[in-house]
Amino acid sequence: MRVVIAEDNALLREGLVLLLTSAGHEVVAVAGSGPEVLPALLGHRPDIAVLDVRMPPTYRDEGLRAALAARESIPALPVLVLSQYVEESYAAELLGVGASGVGYLLKDRVGRVDEFLDALERVAEGGTALDPEVVTQLLTRRRNSPLDSLTPREREVLELMAEGRDNATIAETLFVTERSVSKHIGNLFLKLELPATDSGHRRVLAVLTYLNNVD
Template sequence: MINRHLRVVLAEDSVVLRDGMVELLRARGCEVAAAVGTAPELLAAVAEHRPDVAVVDIRMPPTHTDEGIRAAVEIRATAPGTGILVFSQHVETTWASRLFAHGASGIGYLLKERVARTSEFVEALHRVADGGAALDPEFVTQLMRGGRRSRVDTLSPREREVLELMAQGHSNRSIAGLLAVSERAVEKHVAAVFTKFGLRATDADNRRVKAVLAFLAESGA
């Protein structure tokens, strides 16, 4: 629910942007438990406050390379109940793939320059907190262009489009609406993706998550 109270920890090394985001989130009814500027401070804040979501920039002190997303991977391992929303100007494919290694639920990756409205950002926070995914299409596209795509290359253009939307967290019904096709048509495309990825139906396996993870792993390897 978009009106659910959220406890947020924010990691952003730009003081101006960090302060602005704190004001924005509080104005939208979120509790900002901590706002920090380094990866170690982020890890400490998550351990102390156990937020619903951690908002993480990738490039943070001291090297301004990948400290933030490394910390996000650590949070994913040590505090799996905490949602992760990477909010950055950059796509870091290697560590992004590791972030998704144990499932796509509760993770978001948004590019700062492509968020047109504050409502989009807040909606993404709620989606991630509720166990969904919030992936910028440009992030998905860059991952696709970044590495080996053996199984992805076997997909038809429509199957690839459906898989991209799956990776962004859309349901079959939502995909049908976005593509202006029937839900049954989407189901057929999804089934084709499963077949081409060699994902067999079992009672225990979630093929949808496995397909997205395989897509992200092959694209970002």
């Protein structure tokens, strides 16, 4: 796939380029500062953008702002955001505009090559990839929401859905059968009063409900 990388740390940026090209992907552009990001995305229209949250010149949220602006101009653009720390407000803002083709990972996840490449591919295909640490912190901040009606197991399933896991992976992680996972997902769809449409769309709606009920 064609990738644009936006990362101001030269060592990490070059490492990402090497990692992705070694995995058979094409890095069509790199950006080292906030103002470079949006022109690169609009000019190349990649299959996915891998963006740092904080970039020069202010080291605040240039990467995130570029990601949001790019998704306004290219609504289907998959975006995988990398962050040094868990910043719940940034994750919620990014994912709140639509959970299709978005991801938010901590940078140390890049070192786990198989996990990172798996997340990259899921996001590029329109799925989600939330770092488990991000999911945990989002969940602990939630109060008085429709999610309160879920059982602990249903919440575990929803957390893993938010990370972008499929039913087989959820079943393996929780040491249950795929049939049990399907049952839990069906129950949480009912409790969250999601419309009866295709299951993929309902999964996205479930993740959005999860994210939109963070204080």
